[in-house]
Amino acid sequence: MPVSLRAYKGVSPQFDDSVYLDDACVLVGDIFLDTDSSIWPLVAARGDVNHMRIGKRTNVQDGAILHVTRKSPSNPDGNPLLIGDDVTIGHKAMLHGCTVGNRILVGMGAIILDGAILEDDVILGAGSLVPPGKVLKSGHLYVGSPAKQVRTLTEAELRFLPQSADNYVRLKNEYLNEEIVTPV
Numbered sequence: 001m002p003v004s005l006r007a008y009k010g011v012s013p014q015f016d017d018s019v020y021l022d023d024a025c026v027l028v029g030d031i032f033l034d035t036d037s038s039i040w041p042l043v044a045a046r047g048d049v050n051h052m053r054i055g056k057r058t059n060v061q062d063g064a065i066l067h068v069t070r071k072s073p074s075n076p077d078g079n080p081l082l083i084g085d086d087v088t089i090g091h092k093a094m095l096h097g098c099t100v101g102n103r104i105l106v107g108m109g110a111i112i113l114d115g116a117i118l119e120d121d122v123i124l125g126a127g128s129l130v131p132p133g134k135v136l137k138s139g140h141l142y143v144g145s146p147a148k149q150v151r152t153l154t155e156a157e158l159r160f161l162p163q164s165a166d167n168y169v170r171l172k173n174e175y176l177n178e179e180i181v182t183p184v
Contacts, residue, residue, distance in 0.1 A: 003027075008048040020172035034058070034085070038172035050078045050097065055085035059168035061108075062091045069097030069114045079114045086165035090126065098130070101138070103161035121158060125150075 003021045005013050008029035015021070015033035022041045029047035034056040039045070042063045045052060050068035060066065069079035079097025083089070087100055090108035097114040100106065104118055107126035115133040118124065122136050125143035136142050141150045141157070 008046075011047075013045075013047070020175050022175075036169045036172070038168055038175075040064075047081070050080045052081040052083075054083045055087065055102070057085055057162075057165040057169050058083055058087040058089070059165065059172070060089045061093075064089050064092060065094045065096075067094075067096045084120070086162045088161075088164040088168065103158075103165075105161060105164060121153065121161060123153060123157060123161075 003023055004026040006028040011030045013027040013031040016035060018035045019033045020038040022039060024041040025039045025043040027039070027045045030051040031045055031047040033054045036057045037054050038059045040060060040062045043060050045066040047068055049070035052066060052068055066081055068081050069075065071078040081095055081097055082099045084100060084102035084104065086102055087104045089095065089106045090110065092109045093106045094111045096112065098112045098116040100118045101120040101122065103121045105123045106112065107124055107128060109127045110124050112130040113132045116130040118136045119138035121138050123141045124130065124136065124147060125141065128143050128147040129145035130136065130147045136147065137149065139153050141153055142148060143150055
């Protein structure tokens with residue numbers, strides 16, 4: 001099954017050959033993926049009513065949902081989805097019209113809502129909920145629903161954030177170099 005890339009109002013997802021898109025993902029509209037990023041099975045990303053930008057070496061894991069917020073009289077710019085470099089977005093996470101900085105780990109099943117901001121170097125625990133407009137400060141672990149600051153990240157955790165991204169760059173390169181075998 002081929003990757004589903006769809007234009008919306010004449011605008012199509014943009015990326016280069018260093019990006020890995022799994023055959024079972026769906027990308028629609030104004031989406032830009034920077035170098036060495038990867039989109040894994042069953043990810044749905046809709047940049048239809050606003051734009052989406054995904055940084056370098058960022059991976060979006062299985063079943064994640066990425067969306068944007070439309071422009072309205074009460075929110076004239078809407079909320080694009082902006083994701084930085086070296087970000088790991090865990091399985092089944094949902095990001096909606098938020099800003100995610102660099103070197104972030106978004107845990108499995110986490111939800112980040114409209115206008116929320118995750119500054120650089122943050123770990124958001126699995127199943128956590130970041131309410132609209134909340135700012136998660138750099139260098140901390142956040143967990144819960146709603147997400148609360150638990151503690152400062154350790155040096156090992158800070159080193160892990162880019163390592164996680166590097167692991168997915170290596171994995172996506174293996175997938176890109178894998179010989180395609182069509183079932184008989």
